[in-house]
Amino acid sequence: MSLKEKLQSSYIAFEDHLEADSPLHDLRTAAMKSFEDQGFPSKKDEAWKYTSLNSLLKVDYSVFPNGENAIELKDVKKYFLHEIDTYKLVFIDGVYSSFLSETTHDTIDVCLMSSALNKAKYKPIIETYFNKVATKESLTSLNTAFTKEGAYIRIPKHKEAQKPIEIINFSTGNEAATLLQPRNLIVVEENAHVQIIERHQSLSKNAVLTNSVTEIFAEKRANVDYYKIQNDKENASLIDSTYVSQERDSICSVHTFSFGGKLTRNNLNFRQLGEGCDSILNGVTIIEGKQHVDHNTLVHHIAENCESHQDYKGIFDESSTGVFNGKVYVEKDAQKLDAFQQNNNILISDKATINAKPQLEIFADDVRCSHGCTIGQLDEEALFYLRSRGIAMKEARALLMYAFANTVLESVKIPELKTRINKLIANKIGVNLGFQV
């Protein structure tokens, strides 16, 4: 039985538990049909030309893993930003762990998608926001059909989350290969502010495929900082689709740090609906072995006087492969736009590959759009500079790579997170630096 067939039959069983008369039921059914019609994406699809899911789809995944896998805090503490106090939404094999989590309903809602979907008081929210910015793309549709659990975060008007919120999805792999489909909904109302850190972490040797979908709504003047840390094990693959809807004068940044995992696909989709929006999309990718990271970004500019800034840096060693497919789409009314896209890559080994495809589609006539893309090796002049100070070749190369990746960190607003990522980068590259300044 193919994975698609398995999912079809699982869906019938899953649907049995759902109330047939809820509006969500129709939505799920339509989403499942959309997935069935499209099937899994293949290399024939332009957007998937350089990323093949074939080997991942051959695995026999458990679609509804047994939800009783407990893990000890001491075993997973290192995956949390434990230096500071945070709200935490922790899921183990797709099931909420109240033991590891710290939720709140005090002023802001940091709780569960399952509550939001099932409790009457959240009905208006779900009706207004759920699946409203997510597209009908096949994997997103599949996630919508199977939506069950994930993070639900709402920051009301003029409120600010007093501490960052961590969303962590652990997979224990206790029963062979696992398919996880977390679904997050984040609503940041007028002039509200939130910082979110998301992480997916496999804890076993068994394969895990995560098909995650996140919808973010930034209302008028809202401010959202979202950080994705992708440093998973070799057996873990992630397809992340994050959809952001921005209203007037909102600022939303998404930083993606991809250092691990077997295959990672980041679909990042911004829609700027109101004037004066600012979207920031930053990423650092440092991979080796046979790892594959694909960034697929779209910034859809609809309104006037907006900005978008994309800065993606990649370092590829051994036989690793990277993809950067960045599209900026400017509608005819999106005048006075300032859009900037930068993608710089360093290939360390002859076997490493990067496929970069920047795309600008502009229908407005009074805009400033620029993009730059480089693929190269380390700067010889800079290497000589370091070596002339007595720093050996290997360390000198590492320092330069560190410096190259580091520029993206400037805009990380949580100091402890910045330090943590700094260390991850230094570790990954093998530089030995004390971080006291």
Place this chain on the structure above:
Amino acid sequence: MLHIKDVHARVEEKDILKGISLNVNAGEVHAIMGPNGSGKSTLASVISGKEEFELTQGEITLNSEDITELDPEERAHKGIFLSFQYPIEIPGVSVTNFIKTAINENRKAKGLEDMPASDMLKMIREKADLLEIDRKFLSRSLNEGFSGGEKKRNEIFQMAMLEPKLAILDETDSGLDIDALKVVANGVNKLKAKDNAVIVITHYQRLLDYIVPDFVHVLMDGKIVKSGTKELAYELEEKGYDWIKEELVK
């Protein structure tokens, strides 16, 4: 200390150094002057071991040891230091972290343990004071957004920390105003000792008012065409380089 004998060097099939000989003894300051494109910076790069330059003929020894086959870092470990004309920006690596890394890499090469943190800190403070460098400056990313003067001062700070046997200052005066020039020159002078030597590469005599050379050499078209004492520098300042050319033709 440094002996350069009949050195020829080329880059990308182009001959730049065409037979240079130079002897620098411990305790001496040598100035190398010459018009643009005469090979001054190439000479500095060749001594420091920059790989894009191919040594086609001649020999370079440091304290009687042939260094022509050594990597740049190995030459640094033996005490050669080059102050760059255009120092490179390294974002994310602070001046302090950079110099710590460099010092400890040099120690590692000599089989020594890392310098204890307290000694390192003390030394950094001492040398920063010597060059009138603000402490805040030390936590900035190396050369990133530095003014021309800050970059050069930072080069000499690195020199002060690494305590080289042979320091080559490549156009250290360019981009410096007179006050910065004095600070930098003062730093260099304080570092001068009986057992080390300095080669100053410059266009202008100005720097030599502050770092007084024992010898002045004029480099033209890849060769040292004239050597003398510091008076030669004044003569060059006054008359330019053309008179030497004319003298050569005769």
